[in-house]
Amino acid sequence: MAKIIYTHTDEAPMLATYSLLPIVEAFTSTAGIDVETRDISLAGRIVAALADFLPAEQQASDDLAELGELAKSPEANIIKLPNISASMPQLKAAIKELQDQGIQVPDYPDNPSTDEEKRIRAAYDSVKGSAVNPVLREGNSDRRAPAAVKNYAKAHPHSMGAWSKDSKTNVATMGEGDFRHNEKSVVLDAPTTVTIQHVATDGTVTPLKEGLKLQEGEVLDGTVMSAEALDTFLADQVRRAADEGILFSTHLKATMMKVSDPIIFGHVVRAFFPGTFARYGDKLEAAGLSANNGLAGIFSGLESLDGGAEIRASFDRELAEGPALAMVNSDKGITNLHVPSDVIVDASMPAMIRTSGQMWNAKGETQDTLAVIPDSSYAGIYQAVIDDCRANGAYDPTTMGSVPNVGLMAQKAEEYGSHDKTFEIEAPGTVQVVDENGKVLLEHEVAKGDIWRACQTKDAPIQDWVKLAVTRARASETPAVFWLDPERAHDRNLIEKVERYLGDHDTDGLEIRIMTPIDATTYSIERIRRGEDTISVTGNVLRDYNTDLFPILELGTSAKMLSVVPLMNGGGLFETGAGGSAPKHVQQLLEENYLRWDSLGEFLALAESLRHLADSDDNPRARVLAGALDRATETLLNEGKSPARKVGQIDNRGSHFYLALYWAQELAKQTDDAELAEAFKPIADQLTQAESTIDSELLAVQGSPADIGGYYRPDDAKAAKVMRPSETLNGIIDALSKA
Structure with a gap:
């Protein structure tokens, strides 16, 4: 049967x-x-x-x-x-x-x-x-808006907030010391088994991950986010939001990036309440009340903690004295920093863009926002959309084009920050990836508190991804754009593979390009405003981002997308x-x-x-x-x-x-x-x-x-x-x- x-x-x-x-x-x-x-x-x-x-x-x-x-x-x-x-x-x-x-x-x-x-x-x-x-x-992902859904959205447009040319909403992201700027990447020329290890300044070697098997042609990346650079950046953004009189919000992926982003979220919480954590941080830590879990967990724990009322008063004081904080639920007092899983970047950013570039404040009113996305790998795509809306106004669902997606994700491709190859560093030194012959494939200097991560992308999924992109471009007679950044080490290796594997397919008559994510965003939204469609061919994280960003703008929700994984x-x-x-x-x-x-x-x-x-x-x-x-x-x-x-x-x-x-x-x-x-x-x-x-x-x-x-x-x-x-x-x- x-x-x-x-x-x-x-x-x-x-x-x-x-x-x-x-x-x-x-x-x-x-x-x-x-x-x-x-x-x-x-x-x-x-x-x-x-x-x-x-x-x-x-x-x-x-x-x-x-x-x-x-x-x-x-x-x-x-x-x-x-x-x-x-x-x-x-x-x-x-x-x-x-x-x-x-x-x-x-x-x-x-x-x-x-x-x-x-x-x-x-x-x-x-x-x-x-x-x-x-x-x-x-398998890799094929996501698009079915014709019936797209036609319905055009005939029954969802609400779109009006944009002002004077909007102060922007994205803030790191210019150095983050995952994007520290990335290193290597393509394996033969199968091997590697160890990820920490080498302390005194020479002590501590294995972090052993027995990691890699295939020939596999792309292996390693990168690190500097805790010091992150803290400096976050402190600057708290001041910037206060100076500009706009909401402070942070947008992370604490669900998919289950190891790295809760840690980053904790840094944001501490940056927003520096005085409280300077005075009471040790006591909170001893009580198991981690900033990584957000204010909700801390506030709940304070109710039974000796001196909890004093600590809560300190939080309330800094909340009142600091910049206005974006709210998840103004009526219930739930802030942007209450729970790490409440504000997920791929859903929260397009919702903000759709609402005139604004989020809710404590009074239940919408307000311009500083959207803090620490890692700069993909933050620029949202800034590009914000800049376009500020200059040209909101998109029109009755006329706008579509951005379907072909996403690389098969066999755990590009699973950044969400697995057993992401570590919060406990002591200064270096992190190395060493193959079975003792050769160091990747190496980074690290300090205590830094976040180091590796990810793998096997060759067969990349070949299948290119094939699916060509298939969809021909079937829909639509331009396809690979969103790859030659300034990123990982993307440089993927660009080489994409250019090679495109040669395995008949691309005559097809418009297939490779563009940086920011340029690809600009190109796609220019076409959107003309009512034209453009296939975004992206890696795993951008697959998640794009299949929320564009559907929420086009259809009002990402739940109406057809999502097929051959x-x-x-x-x-x-x-x-x-x-x-x-x-x-x-x-x-x-x-x-x-x-x-x-x-x-x-x-x-x-x-x-x-x-x-x-x-x-x-x-x-x-x-x-x-x-x-x-x-x-x-x-x-x-x-x-x-x-x-x-x-x-x-x-x-x-x-x-x-x-x-x-x-x-x-x-x-x-x-x-x-x-x-x-x-x-x-x-x-x-x-x-x-x-x-x-x-x-x-x-x-x-x-x-x-x-x-x-x-x-x-x-x-x-x-x-x-x-x-x-x-x-x-x-x-x-x-x-x-x-």
Whole structure:
């Protein structure tokens, strides 16, 4: 039987699954397709990773590892929903919830001393940050706005804030001492195994990472961010924000860059409150209240700390005396520095640009902002967009072009700062990468507190990336631009490979360029204003940035992008969009039983998954289902049946009902499969006749608190009851499944 794997993830996408999946299972069963689920949620990953410390009856299979192996096979057909890339506060909150539910996972050991505590910490650290995507992404990324979505955005434009030529909003980034300026890179001419080691000033050698296997042709990078240069830069930016009378904000990637960016975030917190940390830093550290975890964790810990009120008063005093600080939630007093995972650069920067280049201040008003992005590797792309908006005004969604993306990410390519090759240096000296013959491949001088990192990019994914770029450029008849900077050591090596591998393909008649990220941004936005499309061909980090930046400006959200990952061994991975606003959606559901999560990404991914299955499994009925689903999705958009925002309006569950209605109607009238059409005519009739009843049942539950039994690990029965409140709809769908 043909099989699709549908992932059980976190927050709003996970809740939406309780409503949508029964519909998907019922409809696809008519084509002999079995839809199975695998749990890759944060809670599920914790339970799997800590299996050795749990009683047998509480252990669970490692679904992520299983899917990682499946992704390497031609049979893979995986629909991957957004999951939590856990920061430390999120990880600890999930641990506590599991413990409260009776799951006997141990506490996270902040300062492990025994071998067992070190094992526990290593297990927990394996699920932090971007732990899922690198495992599943055995192919490169193809993300674009489907024609139906783009046309809808043009016909129903989202709001765009007006820009002033006098806007003081800018990006601040380091000019020296950061990852970009200190980068070194080497291409391996033969397979080898390397050791990353720290050599202290007294000659003591401490291995940091051993047994790292590298392939022939692999690109290996190493770089370091100077803690001293970072602190000097941050202090300057705090003063600059105060002098210019604008908000101070920082924009990092503390989820994907799970090792480096929380450390940088801690430096920002200390720079904003220098007096408090000078006076009380040792006491805070002794109490385990780390700046790396943000103000929320510190303030919570101060409540039970001797002298905590005095320390809190010091924080409040510096907050009042310093520059205005950007807010995540003005009403609740949640600042830009409260939680490292609250302000993720790829989502927060385009949202700011869309809102006239402004963020919220403590009074709940928007204000010009100094966006502090310490590492200069990609900060310039946002400055280029800000400069363009300041000069030319906001973009017009009714006329603007599109910037689809082909992203290099296969086999953990360019996984910067998020893995076991990133270290906070404990003593001055050098960090070396040494091969099995004792040859030093890379070397940096380091000081205490510096952040050193390495990353790998294998050759086969680079070849596949170039091939995918050429394929997409020809299929869409669109210029393609490789965003590569010859001043960066890593990019110089990639430029050489790209130029070589382009020669393996027919590029006649295609416009393919290599440009620096800043020049590529300028080129792309000039074309956007003319209504022209440009494919951005980027590395892994810029893939993340661009597939939020441009969709948020074009479509109002990145959740409406089609995201296909053609796996290198022939399978398919179909991603469903970003999950950045998912926590707020869950909060609204718990308070008002209203879920405004838009499952459009899931609809688009499912259609592509069905097409892939039609080809790979010779299942023509799957193709009929896919075509009907696409037409149903377009009808849903045109009829305004996407989730709204407020109680009393259609929400996620209502949009799922209308998808089922329109999908059944399309299947009932299609002419490619008479038997399937005949089977769906009564389903379409039942759903059509029951429309008002189902609408009433769905609306009736809104407005009161909802109990789902847990945030990170809901109770299945409770969550299903909340997300499937229409008995009429349930009866029709369940009958189809049984039939």
